[in-house]
Amino acid sequence: MDSVLNVNGMTMDFGGLRALQAVDLRVRQGEIVALIGPNGAGKTTFFNCVCGIYEPTRGDIFISPPAGRRRRINGVKINEATELGLARTFQNIRLFPNMTVLENVMIGRHCRAKAGVLGAILRGGSTRREEQEIVDRSYEILVRIGLADQVDDLAKNLPYGAQRRLEIARAMATEPFLLLLDEPAAGMNPRETEELEQLIIRIRDEERISILMIEHDMKIVMSISDRIFVLDYGEKIAEGTAAQIRENPVVIKAYLGEDVNA
């Protein structure tokens, strides 16, 4: 079976600076894959290439959605990538601060709805049904994420942990087959991280969404990842299960800067 995401030899140059060098990565259906590495390794750049913010200088990005055809998505527009089923969160939370929690999630439904200008003005039966469906589905997602009580609060007034969860809820509203989470546990205390772990596992199990996440928090990475890919200075230096990566000397050296088993 094809991997839902298949990246081959991706290289990304910014003028003279090579941010990524021939990176291979695969996410299989139903996997939780972690992308780790020291700061500046190119992890967010990798995400940006997959999602269409940058077009990779070289290499191929293939997706195989469970409900669709396999296709190459190099250089596809950001919103097209989302329509195809890739949704993401951001390293620095990018919510819509002056919209309510519910509305933030409703934005996620935008690409799964159709009403246009005429529909907006005339507000006929099908438009009204679609609008109600958007509201209902968004509310549902918020209930399942645990933000049902804050539905009408402005996003900017939410506490930090809730904001991170809202970003995930919003991404889920786009009905992705692959969810890319950029440091979802950043700034969280251990209890919140524990809850996040459960949330991610449930998203994978109940929504059947594959997960690719960038993380620095090793506890959550080792705890829930099916596979881990390690980047350093733009190159993939290791790939494997949590147990394999934990023992991998190359990885240890990259993080600690010396050969521990010398």
Added chain:
Amino acid sequence: MKILSEFRKSFFISLWFMFLTFPILVIRVNTIEKIVEWRWRNMAFIGIGSFLLSFVWRYLLASKERVRKRAEAGEGEEVKPISQRVLDEPWVYRPALVAVGLFALAFPFLFSSYQTNIMTTALMYVMLGLGLNIVVGLAGLLDLGYVAFYAVGAYSYALLNYHFGLGFWAVLPVGALIGAFFGILLGFPVLRLRGDYLAIVTLGFGEIIRLILENWNEFSFGPSGIANIPRPGLFGLKLSLHEATVYLYFLMVALCLFTIFVVNRLRDSRIGRAWIALREDEVACQAMGIDKTKTKLTAFALGATWAGMVGVIFAAKTTFINPASFTFLESAMILSIVVLGGMGSIVGVILGALILILSPEYLRAFSAYRMLLFGMTMVLMMVFRPQGIVTNVRRIYKYRERETDGKPLQA
């Protein structure tokens, strides 16, 4: 003592302003008669005025800081001002709306032709403000060349009438369409531009269009403009000047209601939300599947439609147009209406337009200071109340939970 230091601060500020305004406000040179006029009274005004205002200024800035610090600390929700909470009660706003409606209907019969004309102008700016509100308030695209669409609408009526004899009612929808077309045309090149560059380029477009109208004599008849533009007809009846004024007034009322209806619908719709998301965070909104290009162009086009229509009305109302009516200052005026009213707020824009257009008329003493008022409004609103006079409240939706799937994902 603190009061003493405050007094000292204000004293020095007042001295500073007296110094600052001395050449321009006090001295007036008449080079022909070779005399110098010294207007010391102005200096006194400035001295006293700045002294008092500096207290007010510092107080308002301090209270703004307090509100900001409280918001940062996470406490203190957005408390709506008492006036707005009262107004939100149905038993207040429903009769108020009815009263306003009755007043609007009776207006031309209670007041003179001249007053009716002024009100019509105010309503035109309401419509222009609502149109620009879509572009600037909802979508967050600072369009400083909005007047271009206004000009395009006016000239389409004037020229189509001149060359083909088309009447007002025929051209009104055409004006809207041409406006929308130009909205897309002028929106296309600015798609990739960031906030302030977008503003300047649109300003440039506005000026370019005005300069073309002024200089391409064969097409637009240049600075002398086009005259004898017919007023809107009423089934071919011949209307006296007064009757035509009243007719135009009711026409404007109807069009304003139409505009309010459409803009309201647009704002609370999928496309409206997309605009607001675009304004809030362009990258995140794309990541959520919103096509940035389509959304921006739709905003430009829909915003420009209203300006096009008002342009047609303007031509019909004044029966004479020339490029001098379509300067950057017009765009700035409409912008200040949106800024005063509150970006994205329909009620706010209506109030803003009425305040900014009517107050110079009714406060006759201040009418010469009209543009000063516009300029000051923009600065003061941005510094003290950037959200506008009407706080924009996000809509509360009614949602239904599906019975089966209520299981939360959280443990």
Added chain:
Amino acid sequence: MDYFLELLLGGLTRGSIYALIALGYTMVYGIIELINFAHGEIYMIGAFTALIAASVLTMSGMTGLSVLVLATVVAVLYASAYGFTVEKIAYKPLRQAPRLSPLISAIGMSIFLQNYVLLAQTSDFLPFPNLIPALPFMEPYSQLMGSTELVIVLTTAVATVVLTLFIKFTKIGKAMRATAQDRSMAMLTGVNVNRVISNTFIIGSALAAIGGVLIASHVGRINFYIGFIAGIKAFTAAVLGGIGSIPGAVLGGLVLGWTESFATGYVSSDYEDVFAFCLLVLILIFRPAGLLGRSTAQKV
């Protein structure tokens, strides 16, 4: 050939004026990333103040070079004061606000200042005497370039050199560069950022005032509106050369000056202002970094 030379020199003169005003734009943008819409009005106020000062001085019996010098000093003094005050009122409170807020505030300030002068003085064009005395050695070239034009070009050249040296070698200049690159870091290393910003406005306004005096002498008349169009063109020049870059502002000014001169000379003089606007639009759309600027990518 003579016509070409005339246009060339005319463009040089124009360009120098644009450059003088553009320097103020580019410095302010470099420091706080704000298009100071009101900068054109500072230029206009400089010209007006010079006119008023010169008239008062002349009527008191003074003549010759001292009128020019004193009027310019007064103009520079007042323009700097206005620039300083405008920054404190309309921009400083908005340093943390989203980018559009100070821009709108700047537009409001521009309109306010225009109408302030309009109401306080007059809407008519006021004749401005040519304060620059005729230099005898320019006599044979007067067909191509007059004394006034020469003074304008030289002033711009000197101002640019002085400014560049100032920015490069003085402590204040270093502080300005630091603030322009990273404001919070500059603050942490002890730079008084508020003072640096005020100084930037003062210097920019001073240059604009000098430009105001020169161009008013050259053109012979002023009114409250000259700031708007000069401001737009100077802004075009600044962007053309690369906003934030001082040599860029001068280069942009010259390019714009020559474009206008040759376009109006060979194509059409009616559309004079259109050339500037078109150039502005084209640059911002196709090469927003300008000729000497570097495009900065936005980190997502």
